[in-house]
Amino acid sequence: MKKAILIDYKYCTGCHTCEVACQKHLGLEPDKWGIKLTQIGPDEVAPRQWQYEFVPVPTDRCNRCADRLERGKQAMCAQHCQAGCLWVGDIDELVGRIDGDKFALFV
Amino acid sequence: MTGYEKREGARMSGNSGYRELEHSKPWQYEEGELTVTRSKAWTAPGCHIGCDIKLYTDKDGKLVRVEGDEESPYNHGRLCARCLDIKEVVNSPKRVLHPMIRNREDRGKDKWRQVSWDEALDYTYDNMMEIKEKYGAETFFFTHGTGRDVMQYADRLMYAYGSPNMTGLFSGLSCYVPRIAGMSCTAGSLYIADCSQAWFDRYDNPEYKVPEVMVIWGNNPIVANADGFFGHWVVDLMKRGMKIIVIDPRMTWLAARSELHLRVRPGTDAALALAMINIIVQEDLYDHDFVDRWCYGFDELAERAKDFPVEKVAEICWVPAEKITAAARMIANAKPATLQWGVAIDQTREAMGTGQAVTAIFEITGNIEVPGGLIANTQILDVMGGQWGREFLPEGMDDKRIVGNYQLMKTAMTSCSDDEVIRCLETDQPYKLHGAWLQAHNPLACMSADPKRVLEGMKKLDFIVVVDLFMTPTAMALADVFLPVCTFPERDGLSLICGIQQAGAMNQVCDPGDTKSDMEINLLLGKRFNPECWPWETVQDMFTEVLQDSGYKYDELREVSPVYVPFEYHRHEKGLLRSDGQVGFETPTGRIELWCNIYNMFGLDPLPYFKEPEPGPNSTPEMCEEYPLVLTTGARRWNSFHSEHRQIPRLRAMHPEPVLDIHPDDASKFGVKQGEWVWVENYLGRAKCKVNETFEMPAGIASADHAWWHPEGDPEKLYDVFDLAINNLVPFNPGPSGFGANYKSTLVKVYKVGEDE
Missing domain, CATH: 2.40.40.20 (Barwin-like endoglucanases)
Known part of the structure; x- marks a missing residue:
């Protein structure tokens, strides 16, 4: 079964590491992505309460680093994620990691 | 808990009190078809931190990719986008791949002649020696930029040549140097935020304490990754419950997650800090025990801070008074509180007063040398201080250093006043300058204020060398010789990071072609100028000498890298911060000087102060x-x-x-x-x-x-x-x-x- 990607987007800082890690792994040109950041805000959603968030979204080019996972390695994006907020794995295992209020699960 | 997970393989063992990492694999091993070499990512291209990495090469010795080292206690396998893209830098068609010479009358024109290293170094040596013999070594100055592993080597080259003049062509030396100089004067050392970076087991270390509050002042650490500080440690700590206060006009990602965000008007940080000091004193929130035992001049500081009532400061800084008060209380009540600050403190004319005010908040609240507070840096070699090789500077030469009437700079620093260098270039006073060596430095694009003045001033020089990775506007405008350097996967090196310094081996994995490392270029020329100053046959021998206190030779370092300097907390109570072995801090009084004797001696305000930035809405x-x-x-x-x-x-x-x-x-x-x-x-x-x-x-x-x-x-x-x-x-x-x-x-x-x- 295809692996899933879990993102704790409370902590995604928008650092672009996942994008470049993936491009390097898949050999993609700078205008093609296996995973791509989306941005919300900064938006003052209520007085003095700001939303400023990033969510990396996998594209159809993402193969969940099947070759790396087979060899017991982490996916390129997950290993290098500077905020440590991105995981690639089995859905059941990833669902068990959801312990906060801002998670996105790509299956 | 999500995110960072404890990694296996990080243990302590001893060698001269230094601590080495236990790795699960040798420094070089095979993985499938590829060879993996453990290394450090520092530099070129520029970087301030030096992560632990694994370089993958194929059977032809070509770089295939880089990965972060999961066993690293520093970056835990993580890397930034720039490092992940290093192969594109190594293989860039824009790189300068051979030494080049250009006729002086062709400066600014794309008329270069490719030459051999022998010819380039002979030509450089002859021209530099001619200037030295005709006009004196002081008329040839040296520069370097930031974040490249060149500072100590370029300094040493200058001493071998015999010149006292190192400059960044950077008004006010306004990047970290004011804060480092300021803390050295007032507290005897550079202090940095304790994010557990001195420990292999990091946040789990039993002695470590997660800060209750980190104040992020004039800095966006997750992007900036300032010297020796992996910015995302802040995120690691937030996951472990640390709150943040952000002082920054910008709504950064961190600010959006802060307890308090003080959107201060640029250049007014000193007033803000003094208002906080005043609140902490007036509300009796300071640490009486620490102030009584370890601080000097508290009453004078308290009196000065009275001039900064919160309502007045709120108007100066464009920050609501209640936020300033809340921030002051939150810092004072946190045990511990820490500070991660940035160049906003330095990039004001009143940098010394500002840095002094900001650090005083953390000093009077007793957050010095405590776990999770602010800790004195540890180092193997003072890479920024300009001391390495200074004994080779001929006697009397330091009197010729271009430093104007800035007495503190003259006494406490080894470099020039960059502002005086510009004046000297323009006026030929106190003497006419004739040449320059620019290494990893692109002042026309960066660092230099008013770059047209720099261009016009430098044009007058007889001979200019640029040492860099790519052609730059500065090299195109001014260089007579261009010496091309290699990237970090193409060289051996010794990574000594600022802050909590660690010795890391950087290992060459691919062929540099006709380029050379910065330090090899310095060694080759340095030997010619003064063989006693550069006695080593190879750069590796030189690295071994730098490492001598650790007990490691450079080749041994490859296996165990990174190696950490001995570290413990509360060093001021144990006589570990002063060179005479006494308790206290390395200042004239042995205490943290809130009223600074050194500033006073040099005619500067001994207390933190604020002056409106000019131009500005209040001053002009x-x-x-x-x-x-x-x-x-x-x-x-x-x-x-x-x-x-x-x-x-x-x-x-x-x-x-x-x-x-x-x-x-x-x-x-x-x-x-x-x-x-x-x-x-x-x-x-x-x-x-x-x-x-x-x-x-x-x-x-x-x-x-x-x-x-x-x-x-x-x-x-x-x-x-x-x-x-x-x-x-x-x-x-x-x-x-x-x-x-x-x-x-x-x-x-x-x-x-x-x-x-």
């Missing part, structure tokens, strides 16, 4: 009519290291042009729109950038990118640097100590770029 209200917008500059971007990486397509695509971040209300006031090219102009000059309307900036304050040029542009138009350099708006004008300059506060107007411009 008349100027606001024409230039109504406050401008700050120099916010870091994910894709570049200052003026570097502009020619790397993948990274350039991430942030393709310089931008002006501006609140939408301000954009409409000036009649400019998202994506338009505009001129940002003040009384001194103007620079081009693209409008980015964003709520990151508050109304009334805009922010412009720094260090821009177009590597794809016309070399003989110097790659558009004089259109794009935001430092066109920044004067050479340091503070009364010689330290600090207003790179981050001026007044501007904004208007559309004309069709023919």
Whole structure:
């Protein structure tokens, strides 16, 4: 079964590491992505309460680093994620990691 | 708990008290078809931190990819986008791959002649020696930029040649140097935020305590990754419950997650800090025991702070009074509180007073040398202090150092006043300068204030050498010789990171071709100038000598790297911070000097102080009519290291042009729109950038990118640097100590770029 990607987007800082890690792994040109950041805000959603968030979204080019996972390695994006907020794995295992209020699960 | 997980393989063992990491694999091993080499990512291209990495090469010795080292206690396998893209830098068709010479009359023209290293080094040596013999070694000065592993080697080359003049052509030396000099004077050492970086087991170390509060002041650490500080440690700590207070006009990602965000007007940080000190004293929230035992001059500080009542300061700083009060209370009540600060402190003319005020908050609340507070740095070699090899500077030569009347700089520093160097270039006083060595330095695009003055001043020199990775506007405008350096996967090296220093082995994995490492170039020429100063046959021998206190030879270091310096907390109570072994701090009184004897001795204000930045809405209200917008500059971007990486397509695509971040209300006031090219102009000059309307900036304050040029542009138009350099708006004008300059506060107007411009 295809692996899933879990993102704790409370902590995604928008650092672009996942994008470049993936491009390097898949050999993609700078205008093609296996995973791509989306941005919300900064938006003052209520007085003095700001939303400023990033969510990396996998594209159809993402193969969940099947070759790396087979060899017991982490996916390129997950290993290098500077905020440590991105995981690639089995859905059941990833669902068990959801312990906060801002998670996105790509299956 | 999500995110960082404890990694296996990080244990302590001893060697001269130094601690080495236990790895699960040797420093070089096979993985499938590829060879993996453990190394450190530091430099070229520029970087301030030096992560632990694994370099993958194929059977032909070609670099295939880089990965972070999961066993690293420093970066835990993580890497930034720039490092992940290193192969694109190594293989860039834009790199200069051979030494080049150009006739002096062809400066500014793309008329280079490729030569051998022998010819380039002979030509360089002969010209430098001619200047030394004709005019004296002091008339030839040396420069380096930031973040490249060159400082100590370039300094040593200068001492071997016999010149006392090291400069950054950087007004007020306003990047970290004012804070380091300031802390050294007032507290005897450089203090940094304790993010557990001294421990292999990091946040789990039993002695470590997660800070209750971190104040992030004038810094965006997750992007900036300042010296020895992996910015995302802040995120690790937030996951472990640390709260943050952000002091920054910009709504950064961190600010959006802060307990308190104080959107301070650029250049008024000292007033804000003094108001906080006043609140902490008036509400009796300070640490009486620490102040009584370890501080000097508390009463004078308290008296000075009284001049900064919170209501008055709220008006100065554009921050609501209740937020200032809440921040002061939160810091004082936190056990511990820590500080991660940035160049906003240095990039004001009043840098010394500002840094002193900010650190005093953490000193009087007893957050020094405690777990999770602020800790004195540890080091194997003082890479920034200019001491390595200084004994070879001929006697009397230091008296010729270009430092003007800045007495503190003259006594406490080994480098020049960069502002005095510019004056010297223009006036030939106190003597005429004849040549320069620029290493990893692109002052026309970055660092230098008022770069046209630098260009005109430097043009007068008889001989200029540039040592760099790529052709730059500075090299194109001025160099007579270009010596090309290699990237970090192409060389061996010794990574000594600022802050909690560790010795890391950088290992060559691919062929540098006809380029050489910075330190090899310095060694080759240094030997010619003074073989006693450069006695080593190879750079590896040199690294072994640097490492001597650790007990490791360079070859041994490869196996165990990174090696950590001995570390413990409360060193001031154990006699470990003073060179005489007494308890206390390395200051004249042995205490942290809130009233600073050294400043007083040199005629500077001994207490923290505030002065309005000029120009500014309060200091020059008349100027606001024409230039109504406050401008700050120099916010870091994910894709570049200052003026570097502009020619790397993948990274350039991430942030393709310089931008002006501006609140939408301000954009409409000036009649400019998202994506338009505009001129940002003040009384001194103007620079081009693209409008980015964003709520990151508050109304009334805009922010412009720094260090821009177009590597794809016309070399003989110097790659558009004089259109794009935001430092066109920044004067050479340091503070009364010689330290600090207003790179981050001026007044501007904004208007559309004309069709023919």
